[in-house]
Amino acid sequence: MAVTGLIMIAFLLMHMYGNLKLFLGPEAFDHYAHWLKGATEDGGILYPVLPAGWFIWIFRFVLVLSVILHIWSAASLVLATRARQGDKYVTRKTKAQTYSARTMRWGGVIIAVFLVFHLIQFTIIPGSFGGNADEPHTMVVAGFEQWWMVALYAVAMVLVVMHVRHGFWSAFTTLGGNTSSRAASVLNGLAWIVAVVLYVGFMIMPLAVLFGVI
Amino acid sequence: MKLKLRIWRQAGPEAAGRMVEYDLDGVSEDMSFLEMLDLLNENLTNRNEEPVAFDHDCREGICGMCGVVINGVAHGAPEGVRTTTCQLHMRSFADGATIDIEPWRAGAFPVLKDLAVDRGAFDRIIQAGGFISSNTGSAPDAHSTPAPKREADLAFDNATCIGCGACVAACPNSSAMLFTAAKITHLAMLPQGQPERYARVKSMVAAHDEEGFGNCTNIGECAAVCPKGIPLESISQLNRDLIGSLFKADGK
């Protein structure tokens, strides 16, 4: 759970950084997208360590494996816990639980649904919401010229960063990193920073498209 | 003080329970919460009704027997206060207040009657490794095994866990990780705990799961209600030892 979650957080940070390439112009963005797939002149990322085009498949394999293992451990964790919970309290007051922690389960499921939609839009049936895969930036622009698409992403990203906020802290604690009350504040602080950076970093590009800056 | 109490009444382990309302007059604010329940039970007995069953022993916050969920909070301490139910005083409540009283609720803590639950699962976790093996005989010199100050302090802080079970009661997952972690940290910090350190963490965590406690998701409700202030960090210590034990042959 913790390890696969952290792999996905690292991926999200990289993904967000990559998306910002659109601010350098459509060519820079398209070049980067093709480079990741080994479809550029120079053989793309990690060529010649790996044959051209291999990297993307290895990367996808690791991510899909992470998602599957993450969902599998989440499901087994939740089912085991459900079976062991006591009856509900008639009156119950929480003292420490954050909203993010409380929404990990349903939030995670909604994120999974959003992930499927997102992958259909840009990877599985590229251009299903406009644009074409040969020039990836056209898919982005066509998508985010739609105000409702930006709104959908804005809401979904709130869920993602909330999940990441509790997940980041929780993963490091699970791995033994919560060594003192100071460490707890540092981890929670970092979790907030990562969440805010992800939100701003991901949303600034669609907003720029919507308002015609790009 | 005059109070309206809503108390969970359940005749036995298999019986269905429900909240029952009682009006109680003549409560002094100097009474402890348990003395207030004593007063109620006296009234019930005089009226020929079944008194409310609740657990208690030392009534001075050290045995861990008492413990009920008061207005949704395990042990019912007001904000910023750490206390057991027996050390909670009625001055923490307003005159005329309505107070909800429920037993600990967790799959591994079955209700025996009313507010009394069976916390035997904790004993079995301790039996699985919450001890050190040492030869009996003449006592060794106190200073023959030096214990570093920082570790000794940590061990002592964690040794203050009284096994009350509030952590489990408050946990949305009904996990007993804080209790188990307190025991693990207590023994892992001391020289005497080293020989069995990694076998201990494996068997205690296995016993914890076996007893039917839930999984920890680092929410922190446990540490917020712990009357002894066992910190959430102890769970990370348990996790470090557990991860370390994966690379050791000790234990199962």
Ligand code: HEM
């Ligand atoms: C694909 C859909 C997803 C589902 C169904 C899902 C579900 C869950 C669930 C149920 C938990 C346990 C929550 C708890 O503490 O009670 C969890 C934890 C976590 N999730 Fe996700 N999640 C998903 C996607 C993601 C993504 C995209 C990331 C990374 C950006 C992520 C990162 C994490 C992390 C780091 C944890 C904490 C692990 C730990 O407690 O050690 N999750 N997830």
Ligand code: SF4
């Ligand atoms: S950790 Fe705290 S709340 Fe849990 S059993 Fe020990 S003293 Fe009680």
Ligand code: FES
């Ligand atoms: S009765 Fe002993 S701790 Fe409350």
